[in-house]
Amino acid sequence: SQLLMQLINCQKELHIFSSWQVLLDSLVHTFAHHIGTFTALERTTAEELNKAFVCARDPTELPAGYLALKTFQYPICPLPANADIGYFDGVLSTPGITGYLLLIVICLLGWASSAKVRHARFRVFYQFHHFLVPAWVILLVLHGANGWVGLGFPLVILVAGIPIAAYTWTRSRRAYLAWFCPSTVLAAEKSLNGKLVRIEVQLSSGYRKCSVGEYAYINIPSISRFEWHPFTISNSKDDETGGQLITFCIMSVGRWTQKLKDACAGHAFPRVNIDDPFYAPTVSMPLHSTVVGIGAGVGVTPFLSFLGSLAASQVSQERQHAHVFWMSAWATDFLLFKDLFAQLETQGGNTKCHLHATPRWDGRGLGCLFDLASRDIWNDWVRRLAARSSETVPTFCHYPKPLHAVVSGSTLESETPLVIVVGRPDFVAELLAIGHADLREHVFVYCCGNDSLKEGIQTACVACNKHNESSGYMQRFYFYHERFG
Incomplete structure (x- = not known):
C-alpha cells in the first residue's frame, strides 16, 4: 500500500524520532523517580515498603513465572525490619545506578549518530551501535x-522481545555467513577517475533470488572482520551453477571503501561475505x-538494477514510460556500464536514459573547458535536429535557461551518437514532459x-502536482527517497 511504502520511505526519520522519544521519556522517568520514588523511600518505614514491594511477598503469592535476580538486588529485598532507607539509598540502588548508565548509553549513541561524527568517524558510529x-x-x-513493582519478569523482553530476537538473529546469521559461506569476487573494474569501482560477486545457490532495487550487506574480512556495509545491487543474473552473479557499484569516499578499491586493483581478489538482499x-x-x-553519482545504482532487469526481459515492451536520470561530476563514469547501455540499445523499447555531466564551474576545474568546448558543437547539433523536426529537439533545450550538451560516440559499443547533457536537469520541466x-x-x-537533491526533486513533484490540479488533470506525482547515510 502507499501508506506502507511511505513508512518505509521515511524509516531513517522514524528511527531518529524514536531515539529522541526514548531519550526524552528517560529524562522524564528519571526526574519522576527523584521527586517521587526516592523521596518516598526516605519518608516510609522498611515495614511499609515491604508491604508495597512485589519482591517482598511470600513465594506462594508471587506472580507466575516470577524471575528472581537476587544476585543483582540492592538494597536486598525484603528489607530488614530495622533498615534505615533514605533518599541516596534509592539513588545508589540497582535501579538508580542502571538508570544513570542507561542515560549515558543513550547519550553516547546520540553523539556517535550525529552527522558530524558519523561522516568523520564512521567506525566509531558503527562500533558504538554494535x-x-x-x-x-x-x-x-x-x-x-x-523487582519492587511489575510482573516479576524483565519488561524489556515483553515489550522489545521481537526486535531483540531479530537483532540477535541478524548478528548470528552474519557470523555464520562470515565463517561458512564466503562468496567469490569474479571481476572488478574501476572508472577512469578511480572514484567508482564495479565488482561482480558469485553467490551460491543458498541465497534467495535478488529482486530489482534490493541491497545487500558486504563484509571483507581482510579489511575488517566485523564491519558490514550496505550497497545496492546494480545487476543480478543467474549463472550456470544454479547460483547468481550480482554486481555492485561502489564509490570510494571513506577508509573502508578506499581499502576495497585497493584490494580489487590486482588479479587476486579478496574474500567477500554477503548478507541476504x-x-x-x-x-x-x-x-x-x-x-x-533519479540518481546522483553512485546513487544511480538502484536504477541500474532496474535497467538491468529491463535489459534481461521484455518488461520494457509492456511499460509505457520508464526514465532514468544519471548525474555525475565525472562524465567518464558513464563508461563503466557500457555493457548495460548496449543491452538496452539492442533491446529497444520505451526506456530512456538521461545522462547529465555536472562538472565544477568555479574556474579551477576542467568543467569550464568542457563547457566551452561543448557549446558550439551542441548548438550546431540542435540546429540540425530542428531542421529535421521540432519534436526531435530534447526537452532541456526548452528550459528557461537552455542547457547544452556533447554528443559522445564512445559511450555505446555500437558507437551510436549519445547525448550527454552539461548541467543539472530542470526537474519540473522534465517531470511534466514525462507525465504529459x-x-x-x-x-x-x-x-x-x-538531502539537497532530495529536497529539489520533492519540491519539483509538489510543483507538478499543483500544476496538474490547476489544469484539471487527475495525474499525480508520487515521490520516494532511498539512501543509506
Whole structure:
C-alpha cells in the first residue's frame, strides 16, 4: 500500500524520532523517580515498603513465572525490619545506578549518530551501535532486578522481545555467513577517475533470488572482520551453477571503501561475505507503468538494477514510460556500464536514459573547458535536429535557461551518437514532459542522493502536482527517497 511504502520511505526519520522519544521519556522517568520514588523511600518505614514491594511477598503469592535476580538486588529485598532507607539509598540502588548508565548509553549513541561524527568517524558510529545496543538491553534487564513493582519478569523482553530476537538473529546469521559461506569476487573494474569501482560477486545457490532495487550487506574480512556495509545491487543474473552473479557499484569516499578499491586493483581478489538482499523502495519500480529514477553519482545504482532487469526481459515492451536520470561530476563514469547501455540499445523499447555531466564551474576545474568546448558543437547539433523536426529537439533545450550538451560516440559499443547533457536537469520541466506523455497514468519518482537533491526533486513533484490540479488533470506525482547515510 502507499501508506506502507511511505513508512518505509521515511524509516531513517522514524528511527531518529524514536531515539529522541526514548531519550526524552528517560529524562522524564528519571526526574519522576527523584521527586517521587526516592523521596518516598526516605519518608516510609522498611515495614511499609515491604508491604508495597512485589519482591517482598511470600513465594506462594508471587506472580507466575516470577524471575528472581537476587544476585543483582540492592538494597536486598525484603528489607530488614530495622533498615534505615533514605533518599541516596534509592539513588545508589540497582535501579538508580542502571538508570544513570542507561542515560549515558543513550547519550553516547546520540553523539556517535550525529552527522558530524558519523561522516568523520564512521567506525566509531558503527562500533558504538554494535556494543552499546546489547549493553542497553542488558542494563534494562538489570534495571528491574530489584523487582519492587511489575510482573516479576524483565519488561524489556515483553515489550522489545521481537526486535531483540531479530537483532540477535541478524548478528548470528552474519557470523555464520562470515565463517561458512564466503562468496567469490569474479571481476572488478574501476572508472577512469578511480572514484567508482564495479565488482561482480558469485553467490551460491543458498541465497534467495535478488529482486530489482534490493541491497545487500558486504563484509571483507581482510579489511575488517566485523564491519558490514550496505550497497545496492546494480545487476543480478543467474549463472550456470544454479547460483547468481550480482554486481555492485561502489564509490570510494571513506577508509573502508578506499581499502576495497585497493584490494580489487590486482588479479587476486579478496574474500567477500554477503548478507541476504533486503527490501528497498525501488523494489516497487517494476509494478508501475510510468516511473522515473533519479540518481546522483553512485546513487544511480538502484536504477541500474532496474535497467538491468529491463535489459534481461521484455518488461520494457509492456511499460509505457520508464526514465532514468544519471548525474555525475565525472562524465567518464558513464563508461563503466557500457555493457548495460548496449543491452538496452539492442533491446529497444520505451526506456530512456538521461545522462547529465555536472562538472565544477568555479574556474579551477576542467568543467569550464568542457563547457566551452561543448557549446558550439551542441548548438550546431540542435540546429540540425530542428531542421529535421521540432519534436526531435530534447526537452532541456526548452528550459528557461537552455542547457547544452556533447554528443559522445564512445559511450555505446555500437558507437551510436549519445547525448550527454552539461548541467543539472530542470526537474519540473522534465517531470511534466514525462507525465504529459500519458495523463492517464500517475508518475512514480524515485530518488537516491543527498538531502539537497532530495529536497529539489520533492519540491519539483509538489510543483507538478499543483500544476496538474490547476489544469484539471487527475495525474499525480508520487515521490520516494532511498539512501543509506
